[in-house]
Amino acid sequence: MPVILFNFTQSALNKIKVPTKEENIIQFRDTKERNLLLIISYTGFRRFYLVINIGGIYYKIKIGTLPDLTVKEARKNVMKLKKDIANGIHPMEERRKINREKREKKHKRLELQNELTFGQVHEKYTEYSSIYHEKSWNKTYVMVKSYTAPFYHTKISEITVEDIQKLFDEKTAKKKHCVVY
Numbered sequence: 375m376p377v378i379l380f381n382f383t384q385s386a387l388n389k390i391k392v393p394t395k396e397e398n399i400i401q402f403r404d405t406k407e408r409n410l411l412l413i414i415s416y417t418g419f420r421r422f423y424l425v426i427n428i429g430g431i432y433y434k435i436k437i438g439t440l441p442d443l444t445v446k447e448a449r450k451n452v453m454k455l456k457k458d459i460a461n462g463i464h465p466m467e468e469r470r471k472i473n474r475e476k477r478e479k480k481h482k483r484l485e486l487q488n489e490l491t492f493g494q495v496h497e498k499y500t501e502y503s504s505i506y507h508e509k510s511w512n513k514t515y516v517m518v519k520s521y522t523a524p525f526y527h528t529k530i531s532e533i534t535v536e537d538i539q540k541l542f543d544e545k546t547a548k549k550k551h552c553v554v555y
Contacts, residue, residue: 378400379405392415392416392417394416401413409452410422419439421436421437426456437452492525496526525541
């Protein structure tokens, strides 16, 4: 597909007709800012891209869509990105880094919101246990609840081996019979 060269103006870009489904896309390159590319798809999407060769690899970096971004703003963004590239900052790596950090924050936030307490896990286990161990589930439930009462409202990730050891030591110091599962 050939790239059509002309000087981008807002009125000229708005007059461009959407390609047919057979043509799929039309590509236009700005004569004023050579690295600015406009791609119009047959669905009507009009996107600005920065087209540049970085370290021998050809990149097409999305800048924005036409109704949201004017030609002047798109040129300004292209110049800013080219300046960053000249300073050694790779825009795609920066975007990936930012997106990775956002994903990690979101994952961590959801993980903390959905994390169960020891009591909730024990209740779920009791439901399972009552089905498969009809005779002994109640006795086990009462025993586990009495031994682990300090952990009942604690989130699972916050319980450490030291906490369990401390509880075990307290129970055995009182000369109570203590069973470790």
